[in-house]
Amino acid sequence: MSAAPGLLAIHAHPDDEVIGTGGVLARAAAEGRRVKVLTCTDGKRGEIVGEGMDEEEIRPRLAEVRAEEIANALSILEGPGSIEHEFLGYADSDMMGRDGNYDPANFWQADMHEAVGKVVRVIREFRPSVVVTYDAFGGYGHPDHIQAHRVTVLACEAAGMKVMYPEAGAPWRTPKLYLTAFPKSRIAEANQMFIDRGLPSPFGEYTDPDEIPMGTPDDLITTRVDVTPHIEVKRDALHAHVSQIAPDSFFMNVPDDMMEGFYGHESFVRRWSEVGTPDGVEDDLFAGL
Ligand SMILES: [Zn+2]
Numbered sequence: 001m002s003a004a005p006g007l008l009a010i011h012a013h014p015d016d017e018v019i020g021t022g023g024v025l026a027r028a029a030a031e032g033r034r035v036k037v038l039t040c041t042d043g044k045r046g047e048i049v050g051e052g053m054d055e056e057e058i059r060p061r062l063a064e065v066r067a068e069e070i071a072n073a074l075s076i077l078e079g080p081g082s083i084e085h086e087f088l089g090y091a092d093s094d095m096m097g098r099d100g101n102y103d104p105a106n107f108w109q110a111d112m113h114e115a116v117g118k119v120v121r122v123i124r125e126f127r128p129s130v131v132v133t134y135d136a137f138g139g140y141g142h143p144d145h146i147q148a149h150r151v152t153v154l155a156c157e158a159a160g161m162k163v164m165y166p167e168a169g170a171p172w173r174t175p176k177l178y179l180t181a182f183p184k185s186r187i188a189e190a191n192q193m194f195i196d197r198g199l200p201s202p203f204g205e206y207t208d209p210d211e212i213p214m215g216t217p218d219d220l221i222t223t224r225v226d227v228t229p230h231i232e233v234k235r236d237a238l239h240a241h242v243s244q245i246a247p248d249s250f251f252m253n254v255p256d257d258m259m260e261g262f263y264g265h266e267s268f269v270r271r272w273s274e275v276g277t278p279d280g281v282e283d284d285l286f287a288g289l
Helices: 016-030 055-078 112-126 143-159 184-196 228-239 256-263
Strands: 006-011 034-041 084-090 130-133 176-181 223-226 265-273
Touching: 006 016, 006 112, 006 143, 016 034, 016 055, 016 223, 016 228, 016 265, 034 055, 034 112, 034 143, 055 084, 055 228, 084 112, 112 143, 130 143, 143 176, 184 256, 228 256
Parallel strands: 006 034, 006 130, 034 084, 130 176
Antiparallel strands: 176 265, 223 265
């Protein structure tokens, strides 16, 4: 069974879809492709930093607030196209070592077989040509991001096997799987730009780029997608995540002349491709399909 090429992005929390993949989602939607975002957790343990937001008032209903925010963000990203959305149904896992990290309803504590089965169902229903998720470190070490990586990679494998989760639909082999990546060189460059301008760096106060505990070595990047036409849309979609964006956050204050350098490209590591691999860095997630 085949389907028109579609993009499925599997993320941990509402807002991650914009930060890591807002450009490719907007681009795929603008190209009229099938696009879906699967968000593994409700984000209810995230920080509340939105302007004028009261912690005590918002905290008990943060999951609802963030569900609204992601609906708004996706309606901005999709433009005249369409982006489907689904929550996988787990609670936010908080950070390692905190009480919330031991909540049996959270994603980190989830039964792996069950969680993979849920994602297999989504993959078999949507039948993506391209799946995107995080790398094994979850980009920066958040337990929900690490778990999203594990569950997605296993689910992509299992979805193609008839003997696995037979109740979850007909097998579907995803031809291409990508992991989001922030090239080390870009992080070092951006970090320096912020320092030079006396702005707080989003990566911490590191002066030695090698000390920054995130970023993918440039020579591992396989794919670099130009999303320059979608910069504004991506920024607007980010702003829709009101509870997550502090007025003084760098996302709200990227100077205009840094916008293109910061938001203009999204990078990925190709985890696998069944439709060939071009020489050099490719510029499209859908190349070869
Ligand atoms: Zn996240």
